[in-house]
Amino acid sequence: MSTPTSPPSSDSPDPTGDPAGHGDAARSPAPSWKRLGIVGGAIVGAVALVAGIVAVGGAGGDAPAPAASAGSPVIEDHSANTVVDTEWLAANLDDPDVAVIEVSTEPGLYERGHIPGATNYVWTTDFVSTVNRDVVSREDFTELTRRTGIDPDTTVVLYGDRDNWFAAWGAWVFTLYGHENVTVLDGGRGAWEAEGRPLSVDAPAAGQGTWEAAEADPDLRAFLPEVIEIARAAESGGTTGTDLVDIRGAAEFSGEIFAPEGFQETAVRAGHIPGAVNVAWAEAVDEDGRFKPVDELREIYAAQGVDGSRPVVVYCRIGERASHTWFVLSQILGYDVKLYDGSWTEYGNTVGVPVVNEAGTVWGVA
Template identity: 35%
Template sequence: MTTSDPRLLVSTEWLAAHLGAPDMRVLDASWHMPATGRDAYAEFRERHIPGARFFDIDEISDDQSDLPHMAPPVEKFISRMRALGIGDGHRIVIYDSAGLFSAARVWWLFRLFGKTDVAVLDGGLPKWIADGHPVEDGAPILRDRHFTARRHASLVRDVTQVAASAKLGDAQIVDARSPARFRGEEPEPRPGLRSGHIPGAKNVHYSTLLNEDGTMKEPEELRRIFTEAGVDLTKPVITSCGSGITAAVLSLALEQIGHRRHSLYDGSWTEWGSYPDLAVEQG
């Protein structure tokens, strides 16, 4: 293990040793920014960890929302997990094709719906391949399983709650976007959004929490990065980013260092930056 808590992050060696266990389920949660033009599912069909199922972040979402990939209603999440053959009592390991990027979002979704026996593959598919482990193509044959879930509202925040926290200071808002986007020095990738950040927010670019091979840094280093960014780790934290994907990398890192009082702003900057009556800071 390269990390302190195997319930959160598992190594490629650990997964290879447990891959054939009947209670193990592996999910490919790869997702790409729309501008990349990449098709995550097509790439999954070409190459994935043996037995993995594809978790479609954009489809398994709230289709009543105009915002991208918002957390789905609990009934939809249950339906999709059953169809993927994910059942009660399964251990779940999630990975993505970037290393550690969108997998954390799906880890957070499972946590949101009350599932704690869920881990992220440290370093994802790139490290799995680099370490000499096999891949396969095609798609698995799936069989429905019984899956129950209950939404834990404490793990998610909406725009009204975030606005109140920004005003009252009862929780720290930590933004995972790049420093240039956070400061408002470069335009947002989504059209129509203002540039800048939520007033009072701190900036911890998600990539600073990762090693060059896509694995997460050691807990002591994670703690130092948050602290040097001005985050008081004795207080609650609300994580944010562009659209709720990389905010979950911060959430995973906070969990890894034992900080349990964190929630995720699901609408993130896509929502905040589109409201002209919400204050924006730059610089």
């Protein structure tokens, strides 16, 4: 399997995070998702998504979802309801029931040109609390989305730079707070630009949306005590029945480095959580930034023992890279997944918890 060579994320110089190389949209056409086996734009109707997501674009056909690979208990292909392509989006930009949101990492990128009609959400202020280390509050997120015209039946399409890394974070926050129609543009901003599609410098007018964020879904977020329980069980040779996936690069996972060069968020210890397997987030995308086919995605994670038969917890360094894997595993493959957004900067700074350090570094010294 080749390592994607798409542009690096803002969290690391390399897309793997390893610098060493190491709505219902009933009034809209169904998303055309041919790459993942949905022929001619036909999609699975009314599939109940993980975390209660209602199917998007169910009017597109009644073709059955592809069967899962052998040994996997999950048979649905959720991609038809959670991923749209550039062709579908271009045809639906004027649909009042579709809201397009850019979540990019490069400062000023949105202002220099964005998908026409798209609203700009800044991940460091719009999706997180600016006072506490936490996600944005329910009240503040309700206010934000109403200002940008989000209604309960709005189909939200998120996209961004760096292979949709922070667009996936936005999808997690929307889903965490109970929005039912959340999708991601396949290939993100890079795919739109590569096809020569139009960009605009005009920001949309403020909206008057009516959607209200629900209480955060506890089934989508893991906290430190749960992760410590998994780690201690793994350390003692037992199991809690949960798969733990570290999506950082190999050098971070082994403890060779604390964090990618140039980034200040780090921990006093290097390594990974006991029991974790390592599948870098960028393994899920092709060189053009689009998601790999469903069957290939299943194989990538199944090779590390993650096949959907057990609940999954994903983590990275500060939580955002892991949202991309959360999206792949839960929203495309339909697995039961929590995001541990405290991630390594919380766990690696916690006193009295077990750490695996394959590189033999202690306090940064080999």
